[in-house]
Amino acid sequence: MSEVFLLLLFILWLQFPPTKPKVPSAMCTRIEIFQLLHKYYQTGDLIIGMIGTQFGCMLDEIVFSEHPKTKFINQVLSVPKNYQQVLSLIFAVKEINENPKLLPNISLGFQIYDSYVNARMTHQNTLKLLSSLERIVPNFKCDMQKNLIAVIGGRNSDISLHIATILGTYKIPQISYCTLSPMVRAKTQLLSFYRMVPNEEYQYSGIVHLLLHFRWIWIGIVTADDENGERFVQTLMPMLSQHGICTAFTEKTPAIAQAVEMLLSIETLNVKAISISNSKVKVYVVNARPQIITCLTWLIYLSAMLEDLSTVSMGKVWIMTAQWDFSFQTMQRYFDIEIFNGALSVAIHSSEVLEFHNFLQIQHPNMHKGDAFFRVFWEKAFNCLFSDSNEDKESSDTCTGQEKLENLPGILFEMSMTGQSYSVYNAVYAIAQTLHKIYKSKPNFITFVDRGLLDPSSLQPWQLHPFLKDISFNNSVGDTVAFDENGELASGFDIINWVTLPNQSLLKRKVGRMNPRTVQGEQFTIYEEAITWHNMFNEVLPLSVCNDNCHPGYSRKKKEGKPFCCYDCNPCPDGKFSDQNDMDDCSRCPGDQFPNKNRDQCLPKDLNFLSFTEPLGITLLLLASSFSLISALVLGIFIKNRNTPIVKANNQDLTYSLLISLFLCFFCSLLFIGQPKIMTCYLRQIAFGIIFSVAVSCVLAKTITVVLAFMATKPGSRMRKWVGKRLANSILLGCSLIQVSICAVWLCTAPPFPDLDMHSVAEEIVVECNEGSITMFYCVLGYLGFLAVISFTVAFLARNLPDSFNEAKFITFSMLVFCSVWLSFIPAYLSTKGKYMVAVEIFAILASSAGLLGCIFSPKCYIIILKPGLNTKDQLIRRY
Template sequence: QIMIFAIEEINRSESLLPNVTIGYRIYDTCGSRLSTMSATTGVMNGQDFGLGDRCNGHPPLHAIIGESESSATVILSRTTGPFKIPVSRALVYIVKHFGWSWVGAVNSDNDYGNNGMAAFLQIAQEEGICVEYSVKFYRTETEKLKKVVDIIKRGTAKVIVSFVSFVEMGLLIDQLSIQKIAGFQMIGVESWITTKNYITSSSFHSLGGSLGFAVRKINIEGFADYVIKEFWDTAFPCSQSEGNSSQYALNCSRYEELLALKIYNEDVPEQRYASNVYKAVYAVAHSLHSLLKCKEQEGCEKSGAVAQYEVVNWQQDSDGLFQFKSVGYYDASLPPLQRLMLNTKNIIWAGGQLKPSSVCSESCPLGTRKAAQKGRPVCCYDCIPCAEGEISNETDSINCKQCPREYWSNEEKNNCVSKNLEFLSFTEVMGIVLVFFSLFGIGITVLVAILFYSKKDTPIIKANNSELSFLLLFSLTLCFLCSLTFIGRPTEWSCMLRHTAFGITFVLCISCVLGKTIVVLMAFKATLPGSNVMKWFGPKQQRLSVFVFTLVQVLICVLWVTISPPFPYKNMKYYKEKIILECNLGSTIGFWAVLGYIGLLAALCFILSFLARKLPDNFNEAKFITFSMLIFCAVWITFIPAYVSSPGKFTVAVEIFAILASSFGLLFCIFAPKCYIILLKPEQNTKQNIMGKTTSKSY
């Protein structure tokens, strides 16, 4: 009736197919593929079997509209033209929309199910959706159906895509109900999703909350009145022209009652099929209309209808009535991101109010990457934490990204943060300890200088060359001070200052010690009869020697700083997770030249003091100088391998330790014995005592 209604409506239209009258021929396939093939053959060649096995000729048809069951339509399409299954792509859209990457697939073993499922599987693979199993059955294969149900029951996928024909779906629902299988989110197609006979108490237990695509219904204006009138005119003639008899009056009153009942049938599932037929007839009419407007020279513009579906949800209302609730739509004519529109709040899910999760592996959180499980689909993977220095800042990341050179991964491995800067600071324990000993050394040196200055007129101070002693104390103070330049964040100036100050102050210190050693040797020779050696190494010569020795080191440092000075450097070789801020030597030749010159003077001083170690007691300063040089050389010899092998801030700490240790060695070995006599043995600090011992030892 809907087809006839649409055709009559088109024939009355003045804008659509004007001056053209269309007709129709109806074939009943009786649900049989054989009948479908027979009807298709007759449609294509214009010959039908009539009475007496004779063929009746008919005018050729310009268009064919298939039946509601797609299996028969597929048979028809193989003869008449291509057959596309747009609902397969719609199924992929809804699966992907809800984040279901692990699904099961069931289809009926016929053209409709096989072709539809094949299209779905191909599109699903392109979109990264994995199918745990894909099984099929035909309506007569009872044992195979039971195996399908068993596979569903044992599967881990919680979402099942059901591309099943009308009859097969009824059998599947029966088996699911018998085995009381529930909790699976079924995604269906138009062949069964709005079948009212299938939604019962038992089936709702298994398939409640099912989602699926149904043909979008439209309200066809005037069709209800048309159907009722046709029905009434056939069953109960009612016309005012027939007279005013009571029978006609009764029939007409019943007609009015029947019109009032039409409002109760506006949302029945059959209306969707009627809408589909209505649109199909109009699609043919518009196609013919466009074809008649084509010009031979220009040809016809190719166009086609797009898929439009309504998304329905199996629900049960507060009164216990089952219904097909519309929760969205799918329109293939829209941009990809807008094709599927859903009102998620109105959806009732299988097994409860929460959307089911159907994944082979849970999403990998930030800070991890996906690693495929061997022999399993790509949706099955392990989440591997990113390595140190790598991050992933998005879920389900395939790879971890390496942090830039000066950055490192945080603990969560989801963000790159600046690497920790390591240098010997004043606030850390090691820095505080070294600062303490440096200041302690300065304090002791100052106290010794004060003591010596207060006792400068005593014999023991005069006998040990007071001028060089004060200069030595001054240089030791500078040595203790220069150790502080090694602590703190390296800067361009601090890098140049720490190495040059260290080199110059230590050469000044060793030069003073060397001068004192030479004075001891010369003084002993001067006591011999007829010796005037002291005039060759008097106070002026002593000051000059110290100046010359120190000047050589100053020149070395100036050349070093001028040609290739030390500079701040970010060392990332020792540790991957942090940056060592240190002073790059610039020119290693300059650094080792400074150390080498200090070592040369120290070795010379040690040799001379060793030769003078057995001089008389009052001139035995050489013995203490020998001890101090022994400590000095031992410290700096052990410093070299420790300096080379110590990483990071420990390199600086080793250098500071060497400076402090050698400075304390010189301070205590040279000045401690004199301070002992001055403070604790003042009776020995007399000219007679010193001269007496000298005389007795000289002869």
């Protein structure tokens, strides 16, 4: 039978349900006969009731124009795997009855009905558990009264609540084996209700931990369009957001009433297919209640009729909640289960009960006399009919009874105990252990039972509660079974990896555990290497993000109007780096490091200072040495020719002082080369300021001397008394002492010191001399500039005096060069960093000093060396 044909049959069945079969008896309705067929009763001193869920049905709406009655329409769904829960109860009762140490001489029986996933049917069958006869008479007592001691059920919160509203009236303990959703009034009014499953909050926490472990931050949520689905979304989404996980969309599967409309609406179908086939969303969290999985499966395959199946559903990671046990209805047995290959599910903790596997292997139709569930299960599971069946046998094989359960595909039946079956198994043992504890608490209980003096039926169900609440024991596989203060199982969840095989069988691997009751750090464990992913991932961990990760060297920037998981990647700005994926912001490197070109790591900075070994330092060293040598040479020439008129003219002592100060100026520039030390930092600016002040003071004194000399030659002039070495020396000493005083104050208040500048140059640490007080530094420069301006002004005013007797023109030009150099020095100095700032200052010192040396002394050296004939007194007087 093709898949498309199955889909069409399902749609037609929903639209045109089969007609009602004939009622074989006038005394009862068809639904009552249907219920009588689907029950299983085994006698015992104490009876455990069970409301299971193997079938589903649709019922007619009540019409008030006729006498009220329940009408059966048809059996809709059959889930063969759910019958394992019945077998689990039977197996547990059998073990307890055969155990001489547990409830000796007292037998347990059971009575099983089905809920049919329907409120009316659930209420009706719950009342039948309370009744003595087949008719519903709950409070009627007779000799055939069965001693119902507890009830196990139901499959979900709705069914459990229907059961609890009746059992709570009689205070009969009810243990649900798969109810995870919070139940209304469970803590306040449903005092007889227990759950053989952990708190649902642990399941949400497990899902969040699972997503965070695999860094899945862009997911889709699939849930039902009902109250339970809304509660699931409202509980899970805040936890996801709190942990940085975004929800791309929330897809709600339709309720049963909406199923036909959805399946027949191509437009609606397209919308849901596009939502599920979102290429960027690789991970789906599914609130895996059976009806949701049914709708989701149909949606996937109906969507495949419109689009390529691989683009719609393949290559996804399905994360299922604990309600799922990979059970398909018989009408879905031909579906390709590969779509769920590699799925992960949070599952009720279970352990393998070895004897249960052997128990399943020997199951045979002849073993279940009176079990109305078994024949239907066998026929649906093996797609056959027994020879005495009243149904049409033309399209089905005949059941031989020799079929083996281990040959069934995993989607229909598993040979290992499922989580729900394990919960049923533990629930039966919890009841038995409670009864054992009660009877042992009575004096001489064993003696009374042996003599037949104690009637087990005298025990009332309400007497179980004080003992059941505090029950704690280890089951046959060593797991601890106990209830917490809320009547829930004090345990956690398993994480299961589902691997599908081509023959419709499956492997169920336990790959992790979520148990908040364990020690900190071990509450969540996952064995990633044990997980088998969908084959479209080629065994590579799937990714589910809104966009690609921001690699190192980039930081995330939120996209406007998008969830916080969607972002752009911006390169790190200058001076910052990021060394991990998806950094919210780039970080600054430590002060002694800088980011590399890719800005994904920090590199150590090199020391930045003007070294004697680098080309720039060598060049400046050679220049300073050369100019110093020239200064010394000029000084030697002047000393050798000290008796000549050109040397004697204009104060010979000032000339020597100027040459010596220029010599020292060239040498003081060497203090700026090399790694700064404490002493060099003290001497740099101080020596430079004082020596230059002496040089400029000499120039100023020479200029003033020339001016006074010419003024003194005038008849009757009073300036003659000022002409001489006293005035020149006073000017030199006075101007120099002022600069010395400034430097002394500087050294005493905030002297320069070696410093490391981490930020001026991105990739280097600038080793420099911190000026200490920048104000005092500029005071030194300012005073030096003041002397230079005064010297330039005086020399400019005296430029027209006779050249043979004064140097006014040369001094004017030299001071022009000097001022030009230092005016250009200030902006150049402020605009450079590191060793280049030092180089600019050295250049300014050398250039200004060379300007003074060249402009003032080169004309005199020319005459002394090349034109000695002009260096005579007669020649100078004649020229005058």
